[in-house]
Amino acid sequence: MELYYSLSILIVLASIFSYLNIRYLKLPSSIGVMLIAMLSSVALVILGNTYPSLLNNFSELLRDLDFTQLLMGAMLNFLLFAGGVSINFSDLKEQKVPVMVFSTVSVVISTFAVGALLYYILPYFSVDLPLIYCLLFGALISPTDPVAVLGALKAAKVPKALETKVAGESLFNDGVAVVVFVVILQLANGSETEISFERISMLFLREAVGGILIGVLLGIAAARALKKIDDYKVSVLITLSVVMGGHLLARSLGISSPLTMVAAGLVLGTFGKYTDHMSALTKDYLEKFWDLTDEILNAILFLLIGFEILLIPSVLDFWVAGVITIVVVLLARFLSIYIPARTVPFKEKFDMATIKILVWGGLRGGVSIALALSINEGPYKQMIISITYFVVVFSILVQGLTIGKMAKRLLP
Numbered sequence: 001m002e003l004y005y006s007l008s009i010l011i012v013l014a015s016i017f018s019y020l021n022i023r024y025l026k027l028p029s030s031i032g033v034m035l036i037a038m039l040s041s042v043a044l045v046i047l048g049n050t051y052p053s054l055l056n057n058f059s060e061l062l063r064d065l066d067f068t069q070l071l072m073g074a075m076l077n078f079l080l081f082a083g084g085v086s087i088n089f090s091d092l093k094e095q096k097v098p099v100m101v102f103s104t105v106s107v108v109i110s111t112f113a114v115g116a117l118l119y120y121i122l123p124y125f126s127v128d129l130p131l132i133y134c135l136l137f138g139a140l141i142s143p144t145d146p147v148a149v150l151g152a153l154k155a156a157k158v159p160k161a162l163e164t165k166v167a168g169e170s171l172f173n174d175g176v177a178v179v180v181f182v183v184i185l186q187l188a189n190g191s192e193t194e195i196s197f198e199r200i201s202m203l204f205l206r207e208a209v210g211g212i213l214i215g216v217l218l219g220i221a222a223a224r225a226l227k228k229i230d231d232y233k234v235s236v237l238i239t240l241s242v243v244m245g246g247h248l249l250a251r252s253l254g255i256s257s258p259l260t261m262v263a264a265g266l267v268l269g270t271f272g273k274y275t276d277h278m279s280a281l282t283k284d285y286l287e288k289f290w291d292l293t294d295e296i297l298n299a300i301l302f303l304l305i306g307f308e309i310l311l312i313p314s315v316l317d318f319w320v321a322g323v324i325t326i327v328v329v330l331l332a333r334f335l336s337i338y339i340p341a342r343t344v345p346f347k348e349k350f351d352m353a354t355i356k357i358l359v360w361g362g363l364r365g366g367v368s369i370a371l372a373l374s375i376n377e378g379p380y381k382q383m384i385i386s387i388t389y390f391v392v393v394f395s396i397l398v399q400g401l402t403i404g405k406m407a408k409r410l411l412p
Contacts, residue, residue, distance in 0.1 A: 006061050013037075014299040029295070030302040031400050037306020038393070044310065059310050067304055071370040075297050076174070077247045077261045081239075082294040083171050084265020091164045092266070099168035101344055102358075106169075106336035107142045107176050111184075113332035114138030118325065127321045132188045133380045139184050140372055140384075141329055141391055142336075143177035144170045145365025158407045162354060166361050174367055175259030179207045181371050189376060211256030212263045218246050219267025226268075227277050232285035235278075239268065239286065301366045305392065308369060315386045322390030329391050334359045353410040361403045364395040 014033065017040075021032030048055030092099065115135035122129055129137075144166075183200055222242045226235055242264050250257040309315060315322075337358045341350035372388040375381050 002064065006065055009061065010065075010300050010303060011296075014296070014303045017303060018299055028400065030298050031396055033299050034302035034306040034396060037303045038309060041307055041309045055310075058307075062304075062307055062311055065304070067308065067366075068370040068373045070304075071301065071366050072257075072374070073247070075301055076258060076367065076370075077243050078293055078297055079301070080171060080174065080258050080261040081243045081265040082290045082297075083167065084262045085239075085269035085290050086294075087164070087167060087171070087266060087269065089266055089270035091160060092168050095161060095164045095168060097344070098165050098346055098348075099172060101340045101346075102165065102169040102337065103172035104176050105340055105344075107173050107180060109339060110142040110332045110336040111135060111138040111177075111180055113335050114141060114328055117328045117332065121324060121328065122321060125320055125324060127318075127324075127383075129380060129383065132184065133384065136181070136184045136188055136375070137325075137372075137384050137387070138332070139177060139181040141364060141368050141388060142180070142332075143174045143364070143367050144362040145367065145396075158357070158411060161348070162357065162411075165358065171262045172259070175211060175256040175262065176208060177367070178258060178371070179204050179256060182207070185375070206254065207256040208259055210253065211250060211259030214250060214253065214255060215246065215260040215263025215265075216267055218242050218249075218260070219264040220271070222264070222268050223271040230277060230279050230282055232282040235282050235286055236289050239290070242268065302396075305366055305369060305396075308389065312382070312385055312389055314382045315389055318383050318386040319390070321383065322387045325387040326391055326394050329364075330359070333362045337362075356410060357403070357407050360399050360406055362395075363400055363403075364392045366392075368392055 017033045017036040018029060020036055021027055021029065025032045025035070027035065044055050044058060112135065115131065115138035118129060118137065119131045119134040122134075183203060219242070222238050225238055229235070243261060246260050246264055247257050250260040334355075337355055341355055368388050369385075369392055372381075372385045375384060
């Protein structure tokens with residue numbers, strides 16, 4: 001029952017903060033909820049001096065939730081599936097090469113660029129972080145989060161091709177970045193007795209390719225089932241079973257659950273949701289169910305991100321490293337977009353305006369924080385968590401609130 005009470009409190013807070021945002025702040029939903037949560041965290045710390053039990057009880061509630069397990073084991077599956085279902089496959093097919101390159105090659109470039117730059121720059125500011133942990137941070141900070149930026153891009157009426165690039169990259173690079181993170185984490189922990197190109201390639205193929213393959217098969221099976229019926233209640237249950245059962249299957253097979261969810265969502269959204277056998281009523285219920293699920297989970301996710309500052313007591317101790325890291329991550333993001341854009345023979349040429357929007361629109365979110373929290377206890381964990389939080393907060397509040405204006409200014 002404790003989990004039920006904890007989730008009940010989060011739902012109540014998410015609804016109150018969402019109301020306050022719409023009523024007064026009028027910011028994009030996710031950004032507004034996170035900002036109010038951060039301000040509430042500061043208020044709790046101040047009140048904690050007078051009423052310490054209030055701060056302690058709420059902090060204990062957050063610790064009991066286990067942010068990493070909640071996001072990576074549950075929420076992310078629903079969010080990625082909902083994102084996959086909502087994307088038009090024909091639009092994604094037109095942008096398949098940029099999406100594939102930016103969600104794979106760019107993740108690797110970003111990982112090593114962040115790692116190398118931090119390793120050589122941080123010592124000048126009396127900050128010591130071994131190379132393997134610099135690379136580990138590079139892997140966890142490389143995946144982008146489309147949630148906060150897509151609303152702003154739509155409001156700015158950017159070209160559909162650019163919107164698809166941002167959304168497609170963000171959906172697929174979560175799974176790829178998790179695989180890269182796992183490989184580097186094994187190196188950092190010394191758990192792999194033999195590290196070779198073959199072993200790393202096999203791990204990547206098993207997790208990434210295996211995840212996509214299983215996701216496609218699940219999507220096809222569910223789509224065929226939906227074609228045989230026209231009942232919105234059973235249709236919703238089938239899609240729920242794909243997400244929840246698919247995660248259990250991916251976990252048991254040792255493959256990437258995020259990529260499984262993305263692939264299943266794309267296939268089901270293309271071949272299941274828009275079949276001629278399905279009535280307009282069933283389609284409407286399916287779309288609204290997953291839109292609502294996406295909105296509710298995003299509100300809870302960004303609420304948790306805002307409150308996570310209560311669990312990072314040392315965050316201000318690393319503010320210098322945090323500011324440096326923000327600049328490094330932006331520079332690495334630029335390199336990870338600019339190099340492929342200038343070297344890969346894309347059918348559509350990338351001008352500097354598009355590159356700037358892709359760079360500034362590469363927001364970081366809950367996945368980065370969850371991966372940072374999943375690192376084993378050690379002398380560098382608190383530092384990595386703290387600088388991750390600096391980057392995520394800057395990314396969502398500053399980049400997320402300005403990307404729409406930038407797009408309007410740069411695009412014709």
